[in-house]
Amino acid sequence: xxxxxxxxxxxxxxxxxxxxxxxxxxxxxxxxxxxxxxxxxxxxxxxxxxxxxxxxxxxxxxxxxxxxxxxxxxxxxxxxxxxxxxxxxxxxxxxxxxxxxxxxxxxxxxxxxxxxxxxxxxxxxxxxxxxxxxxxxxxxxxxxxxxxxxxxxxxxxxxxxxxxxxxxxxxxxxxxxxxxxxxxxxxxxxxxxxxxxxxxxxxxxxxxxxxxxxxxxxxxxx
Amino acid sequence: xxxxxxxxxxxxxxxxxxxxxxxxxxxxxxxxxxxxxxxxxxxxxxxxxxxxxxxxxxxxxxxxxxxxxxxxxxxxxxxxxxxxxxxxxxxxxxxxxxxxxxxxxxxxxxxxxxxxxxxxxxxxxxxxxxxxxxxxxxxxxxxxxxxxxxxxxxxxxxxxxxxxxxxxxxxxxxxxxxxxxxxxxxxxxxxxxxxxxxxxxxxxxxxxxxxxxxxxxxxxxxxxxxxxxxxxxxxxxxxxxxxxxxxxxxxxxxxxx
Numbered sequence: 001x002x003x004x005x006x007x008x009x010x011x012x013x014x015x016x017x018x019x020x021x022x023x024x025x026x027x028x029x030x031x032x033x034x035x036x037x038x039x040x041x042x043x044x045x046x047x048x049x050x051x052x053x054x055x056x057x058x059x060x061x062x063x064x065x066x067x068x069x070x071x072x073x074x075x076x077x078x079x080x081x082x083x084x085x086x087x088x089x090x091x092x093x094x095x096x097x098x099x100x101x102x103x104x105x106x107x108x109x110x111x112x113x114x115x116x117x118x119x120x121x122x123x124x125x126x127x128x129x130x131x132x133x134x135x136x137x138x139x140x141x142x143x144x145x146x147x148x149x150x151x152x153x154x155x156x157x158x159x160x161x162x163x164x165x166x167x168x169x170x171x172x173x174x175x176x177x178x179x180x181x182x183x184x185x186x187x188x189x190x191x192x193x194x195x196x197x198x199x200x201x202x203x204x205x206x207x208x209x210x211x212x213x214x215x216x217x218x219x220x221x222x
Numbered sequence: 223x224x225x226x227x228x229x230x231x232x233x234x235x236x237x238x239x240x241x242x243x244x245x246x247x248x249x250x251x252x253x254x255x256x257x258x259x260x261x262x263x264x265x266x267x268x269x270x271x272x273x274x275x276x277x278x279x280x281x282x283x284x285x286x287x288x289x290x291x292x293x294x295x296x297x298x299x300x301x302x303x304x305x306x307x308x309x310x311x312x313x314x315x316x317x318x319x320x321x322x323x324x325x326x327x328x329x330x331x332x333x334x335x336x337x338x339x340x341x342x343x344x345x346x347x348x349x350x351x352x353x354x355x356x357x358x359x360x361x362x363x364x365x366x367x368x369x370x371x372x373x374x375x376x377x378x379x380x381x382x383x384x385x386x387x388x389x390x391x392x393x394x395x396x397x398x399x400x401x402x403x404x405x406x407x408x409x410x411x412x413x414x415x416x417x418x419x420x421x422x423x424x425x426x427x428x429x430x431x432x433x434x435x436x437x438x439x440x441x442x443x444x445x446x447x448x449x450x451x452x453x454x455x456x457x458x459x460x461x462x463x464x465x466x467x468x469x470x471x472x473x474x475x476x477x478x479x
């Protein structure tokens with residue numbers, strides 16, 4: 001085995017790890033969306049608070065949360081790593097802008113990823129840090145009361161706008177990401193590739209649209 | 223026809239280089255892109271200037287020698303063709319045409335529009351072959367190959383190694399080229415024997431040469447003059463993962479005298 005083979009992780013291995021971490025996050029998003037949609041139930045937050053309490057206390061979920069943070073970290077680290085290597089591979093750039101046809105928004109995965117990351121940071125400050133006690137909750141709201149915290153945030157038009165933009169970009173990210181992850185793990189095949197592409201787009205629309213429904217609902221109907 | 227050409231001129235590998243503007247006049251719509259450049263070069267030679275250096279050989283789209291990044295696309299605006307098959311009727315009269323060399327750290331510019339693509343040869347030398355060590359010539363059809371496999375392998379083998387995939391990729395990744403080479407051998411029984419070893423060696427060599435990572439934009443597939451499909455990249459990824467997970471560890475053999 002020569003030195004080139006003993007080098008750090010191979011490009012394909014790194015990308016497969018990133019894709020698998022991404023697909024894990026894809027599953028997580030559906031769970032999160034399911035719980036958030038309970039906010040729309042007109043029951044004074046009983047269903048939502050019940051689900052939130054379950055997520056905050058169930059020991060299996062406690063362990064899953066650590067795995068989830070790991071998934072986010074791995075996905076972001078490899079994403080940034082891949083982007084840096086990719087930038088270095090073309091030290092002198094073209095004078096004319098590329099006119100090559102590409103998969104929609106696939107060139108801007110780092111950009112959409114960074115916007116989603118910024119949203120994630122805000123989300124942590126607004127919820128997770130309050131829950132673990134790093135940030136003081138706003139006046140009149142108890143530390144574990146996610147329901148009233150959400151209502152307060154969605155009452156703010158500015159926050160709702162940030163939320164909508166964040167999920168719009170998450171939708172762009174997912175539309176390419178889900179089908180690209182299957183390609184990376186080697187699942188691109190004449191038999192089912194069209195199915196995967198449709199699934200990827202539907203998933204992106206359902207998840208981004210689902211999350212975006214919540215602030216829109218509050219703006220329009222509450 | 224009349225064109226304004228903005229051509230990348232660079233004296234040698236260490237020169238910084240830059241775009242130089244030329245006027246091309248009296249160009250027949252039926253002349254090929256290279257005939258147009260030949261015409262320009264004749265004018266430059268007549269004026270005592272250095273002609274534009276560019277790669278070309280067969281001029282019939284089968285050798286993979288020609289390159290050129292024309293108006294933001296490798297091999298110009300036509301789909302499924304090489305630059306030598308491109309004719310001036312594919313451009314508007316009076317159009318400004320940017321002509322640049324392939325851009326990739328692994329493909330350094332030698333002069334003007336010529337880049338050194340020997341990185342591809344290095345990848346092929348790492349495993350893009352079938353070892354035949356002894357024996358006479360076997361009868362044709364001794365080894366049966368299913369028609370579908372033969373066709374799929376042939377589609378991948380159509381790769382002429384021109385490097386348009388690397389040139390068009392936003393990450394200058396060589397995954398379509400390596401994917402095509404890995405696929406066309408892995409699909410055939412003769413190539414299957416060394417498939418596990420081949421894919422690992424070729425990917426490791428590709429990585430060591432400084433090509434970027436694939437981010438599945440599929441610009442390569444859109445620009446490939448031989449229309450090689452990205453399913454070949456997925457097949458390489460499958461082959462690579464299977465080899466990494468299931469292949470036996472190779473024995474280290476050292477020779478001592």
